Amino acid sequence: MAKVIDIPDDVLRAFNAFAATHPVTDTTPKPKYLIVRMTDDFLSCAIDSIATLGSTYTDMVSQLSPTHCRWIIYSLDVDDDIQVPERTLCFMAWSPDDAPVKQKMLYSASKGFFRRGLPGGIDMFLVQAASPDEIALNVVVERVIEKQSPQQ
């Protein structure tokens, strides 16, 4: 059973600001990602950081700590990798090997509720990563393409 947590308005607003816009008609530049953490009591969540304009996938990866879990919503697009045919929202569950076990379990148990709490959140492409090699851009892109292209 998913653990119920609060999703504060500012998280929702930040998500809507770049994720819930039309990918074709709305062409104003938007930040690429949003990093969310759970509050210390694990009852709510908060914005950890929002990408500034022009920051890249590498910037996002370098912000991840090897000892703390995070949720990342990343807008994968052609500017990341030309192989991506269309904009894909990715929900990344960063759960490093060296994070405390309690944290890993609570992040894992709550992520379903958190995604459902976001408009269209359940349609996001799920990436689970425990070490940097699992969250490398080429690995993620490969999986996204596999999902999008029709089955052989």
Place this chain on the structure above:
Amino acid sequence: MSAIRSSIFACAPTTIRGQSVHLDADPKGESLLYTNGKSVFIRNLAKPEVAKEYTQHSCNVTVAKYAPSGYYIASGDERGNVRVWDTVGDEQILKLETHPISGRINDIAWDGESKRIIAVGDGRDKFGHAFLADSGSSCGEIMGHSKVINTVAIRQTRPFRAVTGGDDGALVFSNGVPFAYNKTIQDHTRFVQEVKFSTNGEMFASVGTDGKIFLYDAKTGDKIKELSLGEHGHTGSIFALSWSPDSKKLLTSSADHTSKIWDIETSSVVNTFDLARSDDAVASQQVGNIWKGDHLVSLSLSGDLNYLDPSTSKASRIIQGHQKAITAFTISEDKKTLFTGSYDGRVMSWDESSGVATPLKEASHSNQVMQMVSSGAQLISAGMDDTVRISSRSAPNDVSVLSTNALPKSVSVSDDQTVVVATENEVQLFQAGKKVDSLPVGYSATAVAINPQGSVVAVGSQDGKVYVMSLQGTRLAVVHTLIKNKGAVSALAFNPEGSLVAAGDSTGKIFVYDVASGETKTQQWVFHTARVTAIGWSPSGQYAVSGSLDTNVYVWSLDKPTKRIAITNAHALSVSGAAFVDEDTVVSTGADACVKTWKVTHHK
């Protein structure tokens, strides 16, 4: 941010005692074609340091032959697969893959139009098959042998004829096309090793284990004469023959350690090349040869390619290399010489710029070389023969052989030439060629490294821990235990300053630790998928290179830990060594017995 291969210092051809090696050269006579392991090598005859490789076979390749057009190569392997592939461009596009016989392919021949191929060898229902190079459909039958076929040749001009020779001592003469049995020629008394048609297509010659050479008419298959009746012939099995470009002479290579040039007209020996090496008689048996243009090359069982000079009857040049997987690798302090040790214990030194290899007899072991390191003029190697050999490049005869009493897993040396060796349950210290201390450890040691200053020793263990110890005099005392690695620690390397240690493990992850504080400096170097076999730092300490069992080489940056340069499939089977020559050049070695140099454009 990329890496481009700048050279391959190729391995030597694979040889098997008692079997002929069918070498080939491209039609222009520029490059030599041979096989080793799962790879085919195309090596420039005039500049042997220039080579190309083909690595698409899934098991050991036994023979490769150029089409007379020069545009295709057909290569056959141990399981009876033949692949025909494009030689133009770097893509090496596959034209045909076929499975003509069920066993080992021993030889392949093309017809003069580059359209038909005959592949022969071992098989259950037949020993050879003739097929079209573009479709693989049959164009004849190879019949009449009762044992394995060793060799095949096709007349290059019409009317086509084909000859095969095998372990039953018979030559089978076939008419073509389609190839069909004409007659059996039973002149050899033992195995036939090689047959070849003359360049002008008038004759063919055969050689065999009985030491005889026969000449036949190419159109009818009638015997002309036995060449070996003349004086000064071979005294052992003859493994190979090649015709001169003018079809007037014949080059033969034999197990009696010699190669000979014969004059066809007078049946006499023109030149005898004595290629015996005093140290190893068996290794100097001659098992293959090629005569193309001005190049006469004879192959020793040891894999040495002897360039023969008819004017002096001596080898003008000997090209050497490893035949077996390279298992240990290091670079001299001046970065101009590379040292490699192989699975069979052979140690070689390579000139970094010219790629010329010289065997180092004094450093060689009787069994697999585990690891090698160098410091100053000293080369230190640890081998599976339970010894550590310390040899000096300035005085080659001054070798100290130190017994470790157990299998040395790993060896390392500091700038002041303190040598540390890790065995299963001991760390041993050597100074000035003597064992000064051995410290029993309560864990299974798998890797060891000493910092260049000689003050800190790191020991990796089977359970993934790295023990950092301080070294005062001959005393070792544990300072930190580093516990990030999850698998057995398989590679350890201190940066040039001695302040950081990189530890690679059997799960493919590399962690960099600060030696003084014991803290983890970076844990982003985790992209290998199998055991890390080697780690090398750049001279500045800014970059590191690692090689792994997953066949990949990665170049890492300390400043930009999330960026990395991947060299995928650097060596077939596995990478065994990797090191920086200078800030932008990386050298790697692998189980394919090759040494490769890469130019690196660094992380942006």
